[in-house]
Amino acid sequence: MRRRSWWGWGYDGEGLTDAQIDALGAALGERLGLDGRRRDPPPIDTIDLAPPRISVPATLRPFTSDDRRERVSHAYGKSYRDVVRALQGRIDHPPDLVARPRDEGELSSVLDWCAEHGVAVIPFGGGSSVVGGVEPDVGEAYPGAVTVDMGALDAVLEVDRLSQTGRVQGGVLGPALEDQLRPHGFTLRHFPQSFECSSLGGWIATRAGGHFATGPTHIDDLVESLRVLTPAGVVETRRLPSSGAGPSPDRLFVGSEGTLGVITEAWMRLRRRPRWRAGGAVRFVSFEDGAEAVRSLGQSGLSPSNCRLLDPVEALVNGAGDGSSAVLVVGFESADHPLDAWAARARELVSDHGGEVDEASWRARHTPAGRAGGDTGPEGDADAAEAWRSSFLRGPYIRDGLVRLGAMCETFETACTWDRLGVLHDAVTSAVRAALVDVGASRGFVTCRFTHAYPDGVAPYFTVVAPARPGTELEQWDGVKTAASEAVLAHGGTITHHHAVGRDHRPWYDRQRPDLFAAALRETKAVLDPAAICNPGVLVDVARRPLGSQGP
Template sequence: MAAPSSTPALPAVPAPRPRSDWDAWGTRPATLPAGAKTLLATLLPGRAHPLSRVPAPRLSPSQLDDTDLDDLAALVGAEHATRDDVVRRRHLGGKSTPDLIRRRSPDVQAAPDAVVSPASHDEVRAVVDHCDRAGIAVVPFGGGTSVVGGVDPDRGSHAAVIALDLSRTAALLDLDRTSLLATLGAGTTGPQVEELLSAHGLTLGHFPQSFEFASIGGFAATRSSGQASRGYGRFDELVHALRVATPRGDLRLGRAQAGAAGPDLRELFLGSEGALGVLTEITVRVRPAPTATAYAAWSFPDFAAGAEALREATQRGIRPTVLRVSDTTETRVNAAMGGHLGRLGGCLAIMTAEGADDADAAATAGALDAVFAAHGAKTRGDAPARSWERTRFASPALRDTLLDSGVLVETLETATTWTHLAALKASVTAALTDALTAHGTKPVVMCHISHVYPAGASLYFTVACAMTSDPLAQWSSAKDAASRAIVTGAGTITHHHAVGRDHLPYLEAEIGPLGTDVLRAVKERLDPRGIMNPGVLVPADRR
C-alpha cells in the first residue's frame, strides 16, 4: 500500500459507528440462507417454541438518586450521565444466547441505574472516585459483546450500579511510527481502530467475530483472540502498554520493550474484566497493512487427521494468518446452510496467509499444502476460504432469526494441549449431547479448531437444538455439563470469551483455592469497597 500523502493530525477521532440493537446481534435481521429449511426440519421435529422480540421492554426502576446523578453529570456533562430508559436498555448486558433470550422476556429487565459516558482518562478517574466515595457499583462497558455475563448490571452489595460506557473515549491518541506503537482510547471499536490506523497505512490485525461492535478496552480486559491470531497473535500479545484507573489510583504499565522489572503487572489487567479498574488507554503493536493475501482450503478425511496436520504445521513454524479446521458435522452443516461451500465431505480446513507480495503469501500456502497432503488432505481451491472471509461477521445475526423459529444456537470454547485435544472434544460433545437429549431436544454439536499454538489449540463448539418452553434452564444444564467436562478434561474454562459471571463457578477448579485467594487479595487492595464489576472474577458475596 502506498504511504499516505499527509500524516493525519493526532489525536484523531473516528467516525461514529452504529451500535448493535439492544435485543439482537447487529443492526438488521438476518435472512436464513438457502438450505437452512432442511436443517430446521431435522432439528425441529414438530415441537418448536418460537420466541418473539419484545417491542417495548420494561426496565427495573433506577435506584440512583438525583444528587448522585447531578454529581456524575457535573463530571462528564449533563447529556453523558443519564437514567433515560432508551439509553439504559442498550446497556442491559452482553450478547450470549441466554442474554438474547432474556431480552425477549415480557418480564422486567434488570437494567443499570444510570449510564455514564466519560470522554477521557481524567473523566474516568473522576467518575470512579465519585462512585467509590458514594458506594456505587461500576460496570465498565465497552462494546457490550460479552458472552459470559461480564457486563450484567450487578449492584453487588451497593445501592446502585452504573454502566460506564467508554465509547466517547474512542480516539487514536498517539502513534509512534518508529516503534510501530499506537495508543488508543479504550472505547475505540474494531472498525474504528482499523479506520484510524489505515489512514497511516497500518493495521492492528485483531479480528474477532465480534469485531464490528467490540472495543479495544474490552479486547484487553477479556484477553480476546482474533480470527487472525496465528498471524498476528492473541490480543494480549499485541498490548505494549496500559493506562488504568483503579479506585485506589492510576497505573501506567509497559514503559519499555521487554522489561524484566519484576513480574509483568500488565498481565494483572489483561483479563481483569473490569473487576480491578478501568483500562482507559491501550498502546498496541501495529503493522503495515498487508499487501498480498493468499487463500486456500483443504478437505481432510476426518478431524483427527486435520488436527494432526495443524499440529505438525504449527510446530514446524509455518505461520499463515488464519488457520482453522472444522469437524465433519460442522463441515456438513456449513455446506447445507450455505451453498457457498458446495457439498464438501470430510473436514474442511481453510487458511489465509498475508505476505510481502503474492509469491510470499503463496509460499505459506504451499508449505501448508505439503504438510497437509501427507495427512491425506485434498486441496479445495481458494473459494471456501474467500467465502468464509466474506461472510465471517454475518453469521452471529442468524442466532436471532433462529430464535424466532424456535431454534437455540449457542457457542462455547476451550483450549488444551495437543495431547488432550481429541479426548476433550469427545467429552464436551458427549456432555452437550447427553444434557440436551435429557431435555428431549437432541442437539447438533459442531466443533472447529479456531486458534493453534505449538503446544495445543482451542476448540470452538457450536450447538443447535430445538428450544423448549424453558430455554434458559435447557441451556444452563447443557452449559454446566460442558463446563464440568472441560475442567475435568484438562481444558481451560475459557480460551477467549473470559470468565465473567457465567464461568466464575468453574474458575477455582482451574486456578485452585490459592489462585482464587490471590485474585481476591489483589481486588481488595485495588478496589477495597468492591465497586468494580461486582461478581466478576471474585465472587461478590465473599468480599
C-alpha cells in the first residue's frame, strides 16, 4: 500500500533519495549559500501535538478518529510554509478529529453534529492546498475542528456516453478518476501539476487550472452540474449544457473553498482521449518576444492545448534550455483530426515574433484507434519538450528536496490583461528581488513562466528560490510574499489565477473583490451555513450566531 507523505509532497518513499538531495545540494548549495545540512522529517511520535479538544462522538465513531498520524497528516496543505513547519515538527493547528465518511449519510451526520456543537468543519480532498485552505486555523471561537477527508467517496458513478459526461464523486484523486474513465474511452483531461494528489472536489472548490493552456483551462468550464451538502441541506443543480436562467447556481459553489458546504458529486464534461498530437519547442532571444508570440497564439483561435513560455532561467532550471533564451512549449491535441494545419500556422505565428523553432523537438504523432492514445499523463502533450514535462512532474519532489536543504522555494501566480503584462512582470520581479535583499536572502532568484494564455491576457507564474535562515524561514517568506502580492495588486493582477484564496491570500482577496459582492457572499453563507462552521477563516468572515449548545 502506498502511503501519503504526512510532511511533504506525494507518497512515502517516492520523493528524492538522500543521495539525490545531497546531489541537489552539491549542484545548487554554493550558488545559493546553503549550509549543506539535510533536514529530515521528525518521526511522528516525537512531535509535540496538542491533545484533541473534543472526543469522538459515538455517532461518528465508525469513520472518525483522533489518531495521531491522521491528525498530523491533515494539519497542513503543501505550501512552503507547510513543509517548513512540518519538517520542524511544528503542528500549529491540528484538527481535533478526522472523519472519513463513506457516504452522504455519514457526511451529513458530521455536518449536523458540528453545527449542533459549533465545531468547525474543514473539507479535505487531496490536501494539496498551497494557500492554507485546509489548515484548521479557525480561531478561538470554535471549541474544535473536524477535518472531513473525502477520500472514500472516490467513484465514477455513471457515464452518459451520448452527452459525453460523467457523474463523479468529489473525493476521487486525479489518477483514480482517469483509471475509471479510461475503460469508457473518456478522459477529463484536467491535469494540474498536483494531479496525483488532488481531488475532483478540491479542484472544483478551488477553481483549479489544469491541462489546457488555452481554451477550457479552469475546472469551471468542465462542470455540468453539482451536488453539494451544505449544513442547511442539499443543493443539486440541473444538468444542462448551458443555461440563461439567471445567475448560475454552479458558479456559486465553484471556488467556494469549502465555506458553503461539501461538494459530494459533479457531472463533468468529458473528452475522448486524444489521438493526434503535434507540437514542440520554440526559442526566443527575449521573454518579451516570447510573450508577444503567446499573445498572437492566444488571439489566433488556434487554441493550442499547451502554450507554456519559460523565461531563460526557468528554462535552464527545468532542463529545457541553456539559460540564454526563453523557451515556448507549444502543443496541439485532438481526438478527431490531424493537426498539421494548426501546427504549421502556429510555427508561422511564432516565427513572426522572432521565435526559432527547435526542429529536433517538433513533431506530429498519431495513435491509431483502439490504442490508449493520450495516456501519457499530465502535460502528456508536451512530447516535444520531454525535459520540461518530466521536470514538471518531479517539480514538487524537487521543491521538497530544496526545502530539506534549507532553501526557500515557493511559487505564486496571477493573471492580468495583455496591456498590463510588461509593467506587472517588471514590478513583481523587482519587488521580489528587493524583498529578498531585505530578508537577507540576496543570493536568491525569481523566475517566471506563463501557465495559461487567453485572448485578453495571460497567467504569469513565478518561482522563488533562495537561501533561508534557520528559524526565520516563515518570516523571510512572508516578507517576499507580501512584497509580491502588493505588486500584483497594484499593477492590475489577481491575487490568484488558480491557487485559490485560502487563508494566506485573504488580505489581498479582501481588497480585490468588490465590497457589495463580499456582503452578498456573507449573506449567502449565512443561509447555507447558519452556524458558520464551514472552513472558517477562508474567503469570507461571518458573525457567528448563538449556539443551541455551547460545545460538546
